[in-house]
Amino acid sequence: MNDAVLELVSVCKHFPTRGIASRGKVVHAMDDVSFTLGRGESLALVGESGSGKTTTASVITRIYEKTSGSLTIDGEELRPFRDREDALRHRKKVQMIFQDPFGSLNPTHTIREILERPFLIHKLASGKDELEGRLVEILEQVGLTPAEDYLRRYPHELSGGQRQRVNIARTFAVEPRIVLADEPTSMLDVSIRMGIMNMMLGLKETRGVSYLYITHDLAGARYMCSRIAVMYAGMIMEIGPTDEVIARAGHPYVELLKEASPSPESGFSRRKMPARGEIPSLIDPPAGCRFHPRCPKATAECSRAVPAMRDLGGGHFARCIRAG
Amino acid sequence: MDGNTMLELIDLRAGYDTVRGFVRAVDGVNLRLKSGEFLGIAGESGCGKSTLAYAIMGLLRDQARVESGAILFKGRDLVRASAEEWKQLRWTGMAMVFQSAMNALNPVLSVGEQLVDAIHAHRKVSEAEARAMAVEMLALVDINGDRLKSYPHQLSGGMRQRVMIAMALILKPDLLVMDEPTTALDVVVQRSIIEKIAELREKLGFSVIFITHDLSLLVEISDTLAVMYAGKVCEYGPARGLFDGPLHPYSRGLMNSFPSLTGPITRMGGIEGRTPELLALPPGCRFAPRCPEAVERCREAEPALLPAGADRSCACWLHGETR
Numbered sequence: 001m002n003d004a005v006l007e008l009v010s011v012c013k014h015f016p017t018r019g020i021a022s023r024g025k026v027v028h029a030m031d032d033v034s035f036t037l038g039r040g041e042s043l044a045l046v047g048e049s050g051s052g053k054t055t056t057a058s059v060i061t062r063i064y065e066k067t068s069g070s071l072t073i074d075g076e077e078l079r080p081f082r083d084r085e086d087a088l089r090h091r092k093k094v095q096m097i098f099q100d101p102f103g104s105l106n107p108t109h110t111i112r113e114i115l116e117r118p119f120l121i122h123k124l125a126s127g128k129d130e131l132e133g134r135l136v137e138i139l140e141q142v143g144l145t146p147a148e149d150y151l152r153r154y155p156h157e158l159s160g161g162q163r164q165r166v167n168i169a170r171t172f173a174v175e176p177r178i179v180l181a182d183e184p185t186s187m188l189d190v191s192i193r194m195g196i197m198n199m200m201l202g203l204k205e206t207r208g209v210s211y212l213y214i215t216h217d218l219a220g221a222r223y224m225c226s227r228i229a230v231m232y233a234g235m236i237m238e239i240g241p242t243d244e245v246i247a248r249a250g251h252p253y254v255e256l257l258k259e260a261s262p263s264p265e266s267g268f269s270r271r272k273m274p275a276r277g278e279i280p281s282l283i284d285p286p287a288g289c290r291f292h293p294r295c296p297k298a299t300a301e302c303s304r305a306v307p308a309m310r311d312l313g314g315g316h317f318a319r320c321i322r323a324g
Numbered sequence: 325m326d327g328n329t330m331l332e333l334i335d336l337r338a339g340y341d342t343v344r345g346f347v348r349a350v351d352g353v354n355l356r357l358k359s360g361e362f363l364g365i366a367g368e369s370g371c372g373k374s375t376l377a378y379a380i381m382g383l384l385r386d387q388a389r390v391e392s393g394a395i396l397f398k399g400r401d402l403v404r405a406s407a408e409e410w411k412q413l414r415w416t417g418m419a420m421v422f423q424s425a426m427n428a429l430n431p432v433l434s435v436g437e438q439l440v441d442a443i444h445a446h447r448k449v450s451e452a453e454a455r456a457m458a459v460e461m462l463a464l465v466d467i468n469g470d471r472l473k474s475y476p477h478q479l480s481g482g483m484r485q486r487v488m489i490a491m492a493l494i495l496k497p498d499l500l501v502m503d504e505p506t507t508a509l510d511v512v513v514q515r516s517i518i519e520k521i522a523e524l525r526e527k528l529g530f531s532v533i534f535i536t537h538d539l540s541l542l543v544e545i546s547d548t549l550a551v552m553y554a555g556k557v558c559e560y561g562p563a564r565g566l567f568d569g570p571l572h573p574y575s576r577g578l579m580n581s582f583p584s585l586t587g588p589i590t591r592m593g594g595i596e597g598r599t600p601e602l603l604a605l606p607p608g609c610r611f612a613p614r615c616p617e618a619v620e621r622c623r624e625a626e627p628a629l630l631p632a633g634a635d636r637s638c639a640c641w642l643h644g645e646t647r
Contacts, residue, residue: 048510159598189368190537190581194594216511223583223592246585260515263585264543264567276466276516278480 004075005177005210006037006060011069013052013059017283027282029055031234032306033069037178042204042211044221044242046257047231050279053214056231057180060212061096062087073178092122095176099183101163105155111166112151115139118173134173141206142169143199161192165199172203182214197224218261222246227315230254233279233290235306240316250310250318253291289320297322329396330499330531331357331380336393338379339555339602347602348391349375351555354629359498362525362532364546364563366539366578370599371552373535374423377503380533381420382410397499416446419492421485423504428488429476435462435487436472439494446495461490464527465520482513486520493524501533506541518545540582543567548635551575554600554610557629561636571638573615609641617642 013030017023030052037043045053058064060071062078071078073093081087098104105114115135118124125131139147142165155163164184171179181200185193201224204211213224221228222242229239230253238251249255277294280286286293292302301321309317312324333355339348349372357363367373378384380395382402395402397417405413422428430438439458443449449457459469465486476484485505492500502521506514522545525532536542542549546563551574559572570576577595597614600606606613612622621641629637632644 048512161598189599190539191368191577191595192598194581194583194592195596198591198593218511219583219585222585223589256512258585260512261585262511262538262540262544262582264540264582265584265587278482278513 003039004036005039005041005073006212007070007072007075008036008056008060009034009070011056011059011071012067013055013064014067025283028234028285029282030059030066031285033231033234033236034309035229035236035239037210037212040204040208040210041227042213042225044213044215044225044228045231046215046218046221046228048216048257048279050233050282051231052234052282053231054182055234057096057182057212057214060178060180061094062090088122092174093177095171095174095179097164097167097171097179097181097184100187101160101167102155102187104167105163107155109154110151111139111153111155111158114155114166115151115170115173118170122174124174138169138173141172141203142166143195144169159192160188161196164188164196168196168200168203172207172209175207176209178212179209180212180214183216185220186215186217193220200224218246218257219263230257233285234282235290235319236309237291237320238316238318239309240312240318241314244312244314244316248312248316250312250316250323251291251320252295252297254318256294328358329356330359330361330398331355331533332394332396333376333380334394334396336376336379336395337391338375338384338389338393339391340375341387341389342603344603346391349555349602350379352393353552353555353557355550355557355560357499357531357533360525360529360531362534362545362547364542364549365533365535365552366537366542366549367535367552368537368599370554370602372555373552374503376552377420377501377533377535381414381418381501383420415442415492415497416495417497418499418501419495419497420501420503421488421492421505423507429484431476433475434472435474435476435479439472439487439491442491442494457494458490461494462487464493464524465490480513482509482517485509485513485517489517489521489524493528493530496528497530499531499533501535503535504537505534507536507538514541521545539578551578554605555602556610556639558611558639559637560629561632565634565636571632571636571643572611572640573617573643574611577614609639 011033014026015029017025017027033056045056047053059066119131119134125134135151136147139150144150144165185196215221225242228242228245229236232253238245238254249258288303288305289307292298307319307321309319310323311317333353336350336353337348338350339346365373379390384390390403436458440454443454443457458472462469467483467486506517543563549563549566550557551559553574559575570579580592581594583592595614600610608623608625609627612618627639627641629639630644632638638644
């Protein structure tokens with residue numbers, strides 16, 4: 001894809017284990033993860049805890065270095081940082097919004113000090129007046145007005161929603177190309193989540209960024225993103241246009257996730273859950289398809305080899321030998 | 325009160341003594357729960373839903389207390405119950421599953437020891453009988469009897485939550501109070517827990533009070549629903565009816581905060597503003613500062629929770645049939 005801002009090809013991330021019993025083994029947190037993120041596109045990475053979605057984000061921000069595979073931004077392969085300049089260049093392109101609005105702001109700094117940092121570090125404002133203008137502008141864009149009023153305050157004086165808005169303002173301060181949003185609303189009260197989501201959609205339009213939106217909530221992913229990738233036990237099981245994936249899931253795990261999601265429209269009619277059990281150990285992941293021990297449709301073949309992604313047409317792929 | 329009523333809250337006020345004064349987290353709540361009923365209580369952080377659960381279970385301690393009102397459990401007022409009476413009542417009459425149930429188990433005792441302890445505290449049975457009861461209860465929540473020897477850290481979060489449910493139900497209580505029992509769990513595990521509760525309720529016939537912020541989930545599983553805001557019930561009624569036609573602007577705003585999985589994608593608004601501080605409540609209706617429909621009257625006087633059609637009630641000057 002030519003206008004891909006971000007491309008991952010078979011990226012793996014393995015962590016060494018420290019336990020006595022598992023010495024020398026690795027945690028397969030992320031295996032064979034491939035996807036592209038287009039310019040101005042929003043892609044949802046959906047999965048349960050332990051599925052590898054946050055590891056994927058951390059590898060892209062380079063909090064962790066990948067174990068293998070290829071990771072390119074604007075067609076440029078990422079190499080280990082040689083110096084601070086390298087790291088800064090990467091961070092100017094890729095920014096992350098964290099889940100916890102309470103833990104991600106320094107409590108001893110005012111909002112001004114918090115928001116000034118990216119401008120100073122990346123030398124994005126010349127002179128005091130320009131900096132002041134940029135601070136006011138960015139706060140207004142995230143809906144914190146009057147801006148002067150907020151600049152004086154400390155994080156503890158703000159509500160969770162306001163704090164998350166400050167986080168988002170900080171993220172957008174450097175005018176990144178890619179924003180990784182790791183469950184940005186899951187720790188907020190339900191009534192203010194939509195406000196944050198709508199603001200993020202608006203920022204995407206005006207700033208032209210690409211979002212990788214990480215969530216466990218299928219319905220929220222549908223609201224925010226045109227494409228969706230579902231992860232399970234460190235691998236992408238299905239990827240494609242959001243409504244295609246939800247309406248015509250090609251992988252039994254996606255079917256399970258769909259069935260499990262709350263859906264008041266359909267009422268509680270004792271659903272037939274297509275599978276039971278929980279995510280397997282990533283130290284010794286099941287051979288073959290990682291979902292096969294739980295899959296109601298599994299056959300002997302499923303445990304033999306990891307299934308390849310099958311093309312279901314229209315950019316919709318599923319990692320299941322029965323798909324299509 | 326008819327014989328069918330399991331629990332009745334009458335003008336219940338409860339809260340916390342602080343240096344700044346008494347924070348009335350539950351402020352005049354009236355609710356009735358029939359035998360076998362599944363009541364969902366929805367609300368955001370700070371609305372008083374957990375304080376309400378703790379008050380019902382008699383677990384308010386130290387700075388926390390019931391200020392006034394009555395909690396009638398099968399006709400008996402628990403607010404005036406002695407410590408000895410409570411000891412008799414908890415676990416056998418009513419039991420609770422906490423939000424952090426994953427951490428509520430004692431890490432240095434096996435699951436079996438903890439279950440047997442609970443039984444021995446209330447029933448004079450032999451060790452073998454207690455063990456048999458424990459195995460039977462674990463089987464009901466789909467956990468193999470071998471797991472009696474397991475320690476909490478050897479179980480997944482979902483299994484620990486199911487152990488907690490087994491423990492709450494082991495002495496066959498009439499009422500199960502659950503405070504955000506699935507919030508910390510993944511959707512698939514959450515679904516299996518909820519199915520399990522529904523199935524056990526059919527089998528054992530207990531009543532449930534299920535507290536969560538997740539209205540979309542509550543609508544699916546509850547018979548009746550109470551929506552709380554800033555310490556008060558603002559709307560009450562059958563879950564289905566409340567979902568199909570919420571009356572209170574806050575209920576409507578909450579409903580409008582959950583994107584749909586299958587329906588058409590519409591721009592959803594959520595609710596502007598934030599919940600008020602309980603020590604600095606606005607005059608009039610507590611929701612008025614955030615309410616898109618508020619008129620002058622809403623900012624002057626507080627609306628009471630009044631009947632609004634069949635089995636429903638609503639605390640709003642503008643909505644509800646009796647206005």
